[in-house]
Amino acid sequence: MNPKQEDIQKLKRLVRNISKSRLVLHGNRSDVELGEIQGSPWVYAHWMSIILVSGKDVKMIFKAHFMSKDAKLLASVPYKKASSAIRIEQALDFMREFCNLTAGAIKRSLSDAKVMTGVSLPLVTRGFDEVFFQANQVKNNIFDQWRLHGPDFEIGCTVSIETFEQITLTSLNENVDEKPEDLGEAEFL
């Protein structure tokens, strides 16, 4: 049984919302906006960071597509350096960690909806490798693309979702309603 159309839309909105909130927090900037990507580009940008969120009910591949200058600019805030002083390895690491934070939050939201998944280690590769990913794309996958942008940067995001079994996403909350005061609380075990 495939998930209901409205649940798929909810899942897509959830991933979009989480990617935005994680870039705001990780990049420590409040000027991040969500926008659309027009058309179906073969390659989105020079680099892409990738992470897999996978379980018995669902498999999701989240990618952030970016140019070196945008990643350096975003990384310059947490590194507290000028973007010109950021090494490319640091910029790529910033984007890998962005994927990690996004996937972790997706996993938590799915878990709240009783859909259990695991998360891979994030990786970064050349954007041109997208050509190979597209060759392997499953026909009925759910796909979404959007951009996260500010006055001085832009990154593309894509998610490819494959659902299995009788996945029910009715209880999924698409909103990222974390209160700042709830974040980063230490739980003593």
Place this chain on the structure above:
Amino acid sequence: MKILVVDDSETLRVQLKQDLEKGGFQVVEGVDGVNGIEVLEKNKDVALIVCDVNMPNMDGLTMCSKVHQTAEFKAIPIFMLTTESGPEMKAKGKEAGVIAWITKPYVAEKMLAAIGKVLKKT
């Protein structure tokens, strides 16, 4: 006091180093579980460990378990700082000797307060 930060993300290590140093701590870094143990062996005066879970070569839970099983490091308090937040993972952490769990993204003031609370007791 010295804190060992183990995370495969340089961005996270740099941020943590800045925040912990602001809190008056000295910071040493490891890039994964294997390196974390190596750094600990060379810095036996580490007072507390902040460690990620998902890392290449050796994950954080395995590293914590090894640290906890070593007599000279057994008493070092370990904080987990990770995107993982499931109860099973936390239970594994507790078994591996983890005393506090912080889900990323962290908030510097809250982390420093929690570290201060723990170090005051030790």
